[in-house]
Amino acid sequence: MGNFTMRRISKLTRVAVGVASLALAATACGGTSTEAGSSDSSDSGGAKKGLAIAYDIGGKGDQSFNDAAFSGLEKAKEEFGYKTADIEPTEGETDADKVQRLTSLAKQGYNPIVGVGFAYGPAMKEVAAKYPKVSFGIVDSVVEGDNVASLVFAENEASYLAGVAAAKATKTNTVGFVGGVDIPLIHKFEAGYKQGVEDTNPKVKVLSQYLTQTAEEGGFSSPDKGKAAAEAQLEKNADVVYQAAGLSGQGVIEAAATQKKWAIGVDSDQYQQQALAKYKNYILTSALKDVGGAVYALAKSVKDGKPLTGTQTFDLKVNGVGLAETNPEFAKISGLTDAVAKAKKAIIDGTIKVKTE
Structure with missing residues (x-):
């Protein structure tokens, strides 16, 4: 039992470290930092809020690309009890709008955060550098960064x-x-x-x-x-x-x-x-x-405390x-x-x- 308690504490410490950089941001926008630190045991390796995806052009309901990403979010929500968010793009938006969207999700404590589509490349490079404790994922593009998983497909x-x-x-x-x-x-x-x-x-x-x-x-x-x-x-x-x-x-x-x-x-x-x-x-x-599978794989890796990073190629060999x-x-x-x-x-x-x- 003592061993379990120890594990539980170290897990919490890890979570606390993961959200430390977010806590300041959270208090600034009315959240409380204590909530994040006392995360429950179903959560590990990152912020408390779970998984967020930011859609590309066409948004949800395209019956195709964005909806495939959403299916991965749903699976993670079901399996891990994650809180999730999925955010629509706006018509004719700029990189600055995307920076703002990703920053806002990071400040709210979501982890991982996935940009669905290559258009998120420049914004993600900028935001990921500012939030090194948060895992980011980008679909269809390669973005360099220690905390970024580039989810690309054959x-x-x-x-x-x-x-x-x-x-x-x-x-x-x-x-x-x-x-x-x-x-x-x-x-x-x-x-x-x-x-x-x-x-x-x-x-x-x-x-x-x-x-x-x-x-x-x-x-x-x-x-x-x-x-x-x-x-x-x-x-x-x-x-x-x-x-x-x-x-x-x-x-x-x-x-x-x-x-x-x-x-x-x-x-x-x-x-x-x-x-x-x-x-x-x-x-x-x-x-x-299988964009959904890639989104889910990233969420699971963060949950397991071993976040995916670097270029992850999803081809026929891996289904x-x-x-x-x-x-x-x-x-x-x-x-x-x-x-x-x-x-x-x-x-x-x-x-x-x-x-x-």
């Missing part, structure tokens, strides 16, 4: 599998790709997809379109733009369209479903998303990116990316299940090297 690998599916499913030998914004991150999706299509059936043509040059122009948050781009590709005979466009992707899915053609979703398993239920029969599959097979139609397409399994194995064992550009 989107090109999942996209390769999506390309295999598109090449097997097409009847017109024309497929489409709609990217939200013309940036290196989305080029990874396009490069993997094209390579997967070509390796499976070199006769299949890929039509590609990016919705905007910058995120500020709404490439990830404009379903109408997604819909128009997909309609243009469908007019050119595409009968499978893959989108990597965040909230804009809903327009792509709507366009394909309306014309009874295949759409391929992204990030979350979009076949299972409630908001897209009326189109689900036309969502052949989705290139999965960090993948391809959904929940639509029963998937299994009915001749040779598709086998082709995907074979490609997956070859990527994992290094026989297939998937391009990123």
Whole structure:
């Protein structure tokens, strides 16, 4: 029993140290420093409040990227009894706005704090340096810092599998790709997809379109733009369209479903998303990116007192990316299940090297 008490005390000391830098901030904005110090035993290695995520463009409800992050937050909340916060971005915000948001979460004692999206890069570098006892996570970007975990994914690998599916499913030998914004991150999706299509059936043509040059122009948050781009590709005979466009992707899915053609979703398993239920029969599959799993892994590491730091890559090998097979139609397409399994194995064992550009 004495041993347990000792452990309990040292755990509390650790927590107290973790929140010391926050206590001053908390008193400044009306909190009390004593609360934080006398944390209960379900909590360790950091501040009392648990997990906070700050969303990227498109916010919650995109049925894709941001919602995948939210699922990780929900899991951590359920398992660890964490207090959680999830904060929406504002229209046309600056880095300064992001700095303010992350600083406010750190002052309130949240730990870890996750910026969902590469746009948080500059702000996180600045804020993490000021709060060395708090663990930060950033999705889709690498930020240097002793207390920052850069949560990056092999989107090109999942996209390769999506390309295999598109090449097997097409009847017109024309497929489409709609990217939200013309940036290196989305080029990874396009490069993997094209390579997967070509390796499976070199006769299949890929039509590609990016919705905007910058995120500020709404490439990830404009379903109408997604819909128009997909309609243009469908007019050119595409009968499978893959989108990597965040909230804009809903327009792509709507366009394909309306014309009874295949759409391929992204990030979350979009076949299972409630908001897209009326189109689900036309969502052949989705290139999965387990942002939720990454958010959860960071939360768990902080809970266990061994916070993840540095670049953490989630690829096919660790199931960090993948391809959904929940639509029963998937299994009915001749040779598709086998082709995907074979490609997956070859990527994992290094026989297939998937391009990123």
